Amino acid sequence: MGRPGMPVPPLLINRRPESYDDRYVMFKHSKIYPTEEELRAVQKVVSLSERSLKLVSDSLAEDTDKDEEEKDKGKNKPPSRSLKGVMRVGVLAKGLLLRGDRNVNLVLLSEQKPTTSLLQKVTELLPKHLSALAQDKYEVSSNLEQCNITISSCDEPKMQVIISITSPSMRNEEGDKVTESEDDPDPPDLICKQKCMDSLADLRHAKWFQGQANPLQSCVIVLRILRDLCQRVPTWAALPNWPMELLVERVLSTATGPLPPGDALRRVLESVAAGTLLPGGPGLQDPCEKDQIDALEAMTEQQREDVTASAQHALRMVAFRQIHKVLGIDPFPPSKYKPNFYNRKRRRDTTEVDGEGDGKKDKKEQIGRA
Numbered sequence: 001m002g003r004p005g006m007p008v009p010p011l012l013i014n015r016r017p018e019s020y021d022d023r024y025v026m027f028k029h030s031k032i033y034p035t036e037e038e039l040r041a042v043q044k045v046v047s048l049s050e051r052s053l054k055l056v057s058d059s060l061a062e063d064t065d066k067d068e069e070e071k072d073k074g075k076n077k078p079p080s081r082s083l084k085g086v087m088r089v090g091v092l093a094k095g096l097l098l099r100g101d102r103n104v105n106l107v108l109l110s111e112q113k114p115t116t117s118l119l120q121k122v123t124e125l126l127p128k129h130l131s132a133l134a135q136d137k138y139e140v141s142s143n144l145e146q147c148n149i150t151i152s153s154c155d156e157p158k159m160q161v162i163i164s165i166t167s168p169s170m171r172n173e174e175g176d177k178v179t180e181s182e183d184d185p186d187p188p189d190l191i192c193k194q195k196c197m198d199s200l201a202d203l204r205h206a207k208w209f210q211g212q213a214n215p216l217q218s219c220v221i222v223l224r225i226l227r228d229l230c231q232r233v234p235t236w237a238a239l240p241n242w243p244m245e246l247l248v249e250r251v252l253s254t255a256t257g258p259l260p261p262g263d264a265l266r267r268v269l270e271s272v273a274a275g276t277l278l279p280g281g282p283g284l285q286d287p288c289e290k291d292q293i294d295a296l297e298a299m300t301e302q303q304r305e306d307v308t309a310s311a312q313h314a315l316r317m318v319a320f321r322q323i324h325k326v327l328g329i330d331p332f333p334p335s336k337y338k339p340n341f342y343n344r345k346r347r348r349d350t351t352e353v354d355g356e357g358d359g360k361k362d363k364k365e366q367i368g369r370a
Contacts, residue, residue, distance in 0.1 A: 021318065022262040025221065025327070027329065028329055031329070032225075042092070048130065048133055048134055055129040060121065061080065084111055087106065089199075089203060091105075092104040093210070096224060104159070105163075107163075109168070111167065114166060136153065137155070147195040148163055165191070165199070204288040205288060213245060217259065218258070219264070225327070227244075229326075235307060238307065239307055243284050243296050246284045250271075250284070255267065262323075269311050283296060
């Protein structure tokens with residue numbers, strides 16, 4: 001307590017020293033984190049793609065305005081746009097890129113239900129605007145089956161931007177479902193509805209992740225470690241990205257406080273090893289859907305059991321200080337200096353003790369004689 005009238009000094013926060021597991025996890029994270037060259041290449045191609053799509057939207061808006069002016073002369077109407085915006089999704093929006101990742105995803109939003117003719121128009125206009133904005137060469141192609149457009153850079157490191165197209169009008173609420181009327185039928189060249197629904201789900205997942213998972217300490221680090229584990233171990237490859245993100249967020253958000261990377265990874269492994277993914281377990285409900293939907297429905301029962309058994313084995317290795325095997329790296333070399341914590345005090349010299357005892361006896365004898 002300070003003196004009356006004096007300011008109270010701030011409480012000293014005892015920072016926990018880096019543990020054995022923390023050093024290995026952070027070392028692994030530094031190995032899988034994208035290089036500066038890769039980050040610059042991703043930022044360059046994504047920014048260029050977004051600006052080019054803006055110009056494509058302007059071009060399509062000018063064409064529609066000319067047609068409407070001829071039909072409705074003298075009427076002042078705001079310009080209508082068939083393309084409303086472009087959003088980042090997937091690992092790009094969530095900040096989960098790994099070293100070596102070459103594909104990123106964008107979602108293009110249209111006002112009306114997207115059609116194959118709109119997809120082809122965007123594909124035709126993109127090369128012109130790309131060449132006007134940058135001197136580098138880019139290849140543009142479309143895939144009607146996957147309902148997307150791909151922009152590929154020709155220079156190293158070669159990056160690909162996959163652009164999916166969708167519209168909010170494709171998602172009808174269950175309570176507001178209306179039978180299609182003859183006045184407003186679906187266009188004949190409408191693209192795959194399921195692909196559009198998947199793109200809308202990607203938008204909801206990115207928004208949820210930025211609001212719920214990103215603020216949690218060590219969440220992004222643990223997710224990068226698990227993504228690398230899914231790429232290295234075939235058993236973990238069966239675990240989709242979205243359920244994995246839900247799992248890590250649930251596990252870390254229910255902790256009593258912020259966890260360092262080593263403890264956070266151990267807690268996630270403990271949750272999986274306890275049977276969270278098994279059919280009889282608590283499961284993972286999708287928070288981005290109104291209905292009760294299990295995010296793990298794509299996994300078979302055998303795949304869930306295999307991932308659970310692998311998590312139990314990994315947890316045992318972590319407990320026996322072999323986390324480097326789980327992370328797929330070599331162990332650190334033993335340190336040259338090993339302090340002896342048990343024999344820190346200097347041993348007492350027995351000769352000095354005996355001498356002191358004899359001196360005390362002589363003094364007592366002298367006092368007794370006196």
